[in-house]
Amino acid sequence: MKSRLDSGLVLSGGGARAAYQAGALCAIAATLGKHRRRPFSVISGTSAGAINAATLAVHADDFRRGVARLMRWWRNVDVADVYRADFATLSSHGMRFLAAMVGAGRAPEDAASMLDNTPLAVLLERALDVERIAEHCASGALSALAINATSYATGQAVTFFEGTNGHAAWKRTRRRGESARITIAHLMASTAIPFIFPAARIGDDFYMDGSVRQITPLSPALHLGARRLVGIAVGQFFGQRADATPIEPQYPSFAQIAGHALSSIFLDNLGADLERLTQMNRLLALLPAARLERSGLVLRHADAMVLAPSIDIGTLALKYADRLPAGVRTLLRGFGSTRGTGANLLSYLLFDRDFCRVLLRLGYQDTFLRRDEVAAFLDTRRTNFIPFGWPEFR
Numbered sequence: 001m002k003s004r005l006d007s008g009l010v011l012s013g014g015g016a017r018a019a020y021q022a023g024a025l026c027a028i029a030a031t032l033g034k035h036r037r038r039p040f041s042v043i044s045g046t047s048a049g050a051i052n053a054a055t056l057a058v059h060a061d062d063f064r065r066g067v068a069r070l071m072r073w074w075r076n077v078d079v080a081d082v083y084r085a086d087f088a089t090l091s092s093h094g095m096r097f098l099a100a101m102v103g104a105g106r107a108p109e110d111a112a113s114m115l116d117n118t119p120l121a122v123l124l125e126r127a128l129d130v131e132r133i134a135e136h137c138a139s140g141a142l143s144a145l146a147i148n149a150t151s152y153a154t155g156q157a158v159t160f161f162e163g164t165n166g167h168a169a170w171k172r173t174r175r176r177g178e179s180a181r182i183t184i185a186h187l188m189a190s191t192a193i194p195f196i197f198p199a200a201r202i203g204d205d206f207y208m209d210g211s212v213r214q215i216t217p218l219s220p221a222l223h224l225g226a227r228r229l230v231g232i233a234v235g236q237f238f239g240q241r242a243d244a245t246p247i248e249p250q251y252p253s254f255a256q257i258a259g260h261a262l263s264s265i266f267l268d269n270l271g272a273d274l275e276r277l278t279q280m281n282r283l284l285a286l287l288p289a290a291r292l293e294r295s296g297l298v299l300r301h302a303d304a305m306v307l308a309p310s311i312d313i314g315t316l317a318l319k320y321a322d323r324l325p326a327g328v329r330t331l332l333r334g335f336g337s338t339r340g341t342g343a344n345l346l347s348y349l350l351f352d353r354d355f356c357r358v359l360l361r362l363g364y365q366d367t368f369l370r371r372d373e374v375a376a377f378l379d380t381r382r383t384n385f386i387p388f389g390w391p392e393f394r
Helices: 002-006 015-034 048-058 063-076 087-102 118-127 133-139 186-188 221-222 254-286 291-295 313-318 327-335 340-349 353-368 371-377
Strands: 007-011 042-046 145-149 155-165 170-172 177-180 200-202 205-209 227-231 303-307
Touching: 007 048, 007 221, 007 291, 015 048, 015 063, 015 227, 015 340, 015 353, 042 048, 048 063, 048 145, 048 186, 063 353, 087 340, 133 145, 133 155, 145 186, 145 254, 155 221, 170 254, 170 291, 177 221, 186 200, 186 205, 227 371, 254 303, 303 353, 303 371, 313 340, 313 353, 353 371
Parallel strands: 007 042, 007 227, 042 145, 155 177, 227 303
Antiparallel strands: 145 155, 145 205, 170 177, 200 205
16 A cells, blocks of 8 residues: 555646646546546645645545546636736736835735736635645545745745645755645745735745745655656647747847746746756666665655646647737737747736637647556556656656
8 A cells, every 4th residue: 555655746837827737637537547546645736736736635535536626627717717807907906016116105915916816815715625635634545735835035945735644844955845734825825926926925924936946846745755756847848949930039028038937937947857856866776775874865766757738838828819808918918928939928827718728638638648658657566667758868
């Protein structure tokens, strides 16, 4: 039974792109079948991935049911479920945001952002019974749930975790793990993208999106005991190529700058962390176990595989830009988010059911094409598994 409890799921951030994760999870559920009710004992989520992670944790006793809830949520999501998009609210909030930016008086706590995401908090309160997380930890259906945020006060990446007895807090350079009873406030903190959504308060500190300082996204799951990790990214991971088509250079728009900044936050760190893990595994393979014991170093082999989109989601989002409410569309057009690489910003905010349904299908198709690899990787009888398609790490 113990071998089953070493698999972890890592869900990264990316706003509306996180619909892709639900599609991928649906393909995993289909691949494993009805007999694998609990394939992941440790679940770690960041930003929008934290919402997906918490939903799975609430239904930790039945993975397929949790995935079905996610699919239903993402199939029907609307901008109004996540942030207020009417002209009156956008104008009022935008003016207060600008006033805070230029220092014209102290803005209210919920005003130093472009958008008001109060509807998301209301939706999560209604949809998620987070009290069930403790019940699943007590029953053994779940070993731990980790929700990642970033402290405004210290600049540290903070992992709030709820789990079974035996999980200890940790502290590393610029990051720490802290035991907590996970609440909706933790999810709002993890999803608080700087400048876009307001900071969320937990205790005596304010927090922003967990991706901002999360340079080691695999680390929380490893700290919580997982040794076989499945990460679901929301941006292209392998096979990317620069566009060789010559274009007239243009000064970058706000959306281009913000899009690249958010992409570096949401998309880049997972690849770097996976490369570090791969190199560490190779070093461990070269060192005799007896020497490691004498040295006092606590190092263990861990396997990881990443599922990721096969196409550029930012480019895909441009086809659905007109699905946004008029006020948001006008705001983003002014920022330059409806052309070129500025579409990345658009894709993070495009909580439109048609766009999300396309991402659900894409996530399912991409993952189902790798179903044999997924099944082999999650086969607990196998050890030291090396996923296919890692030529860049060799």
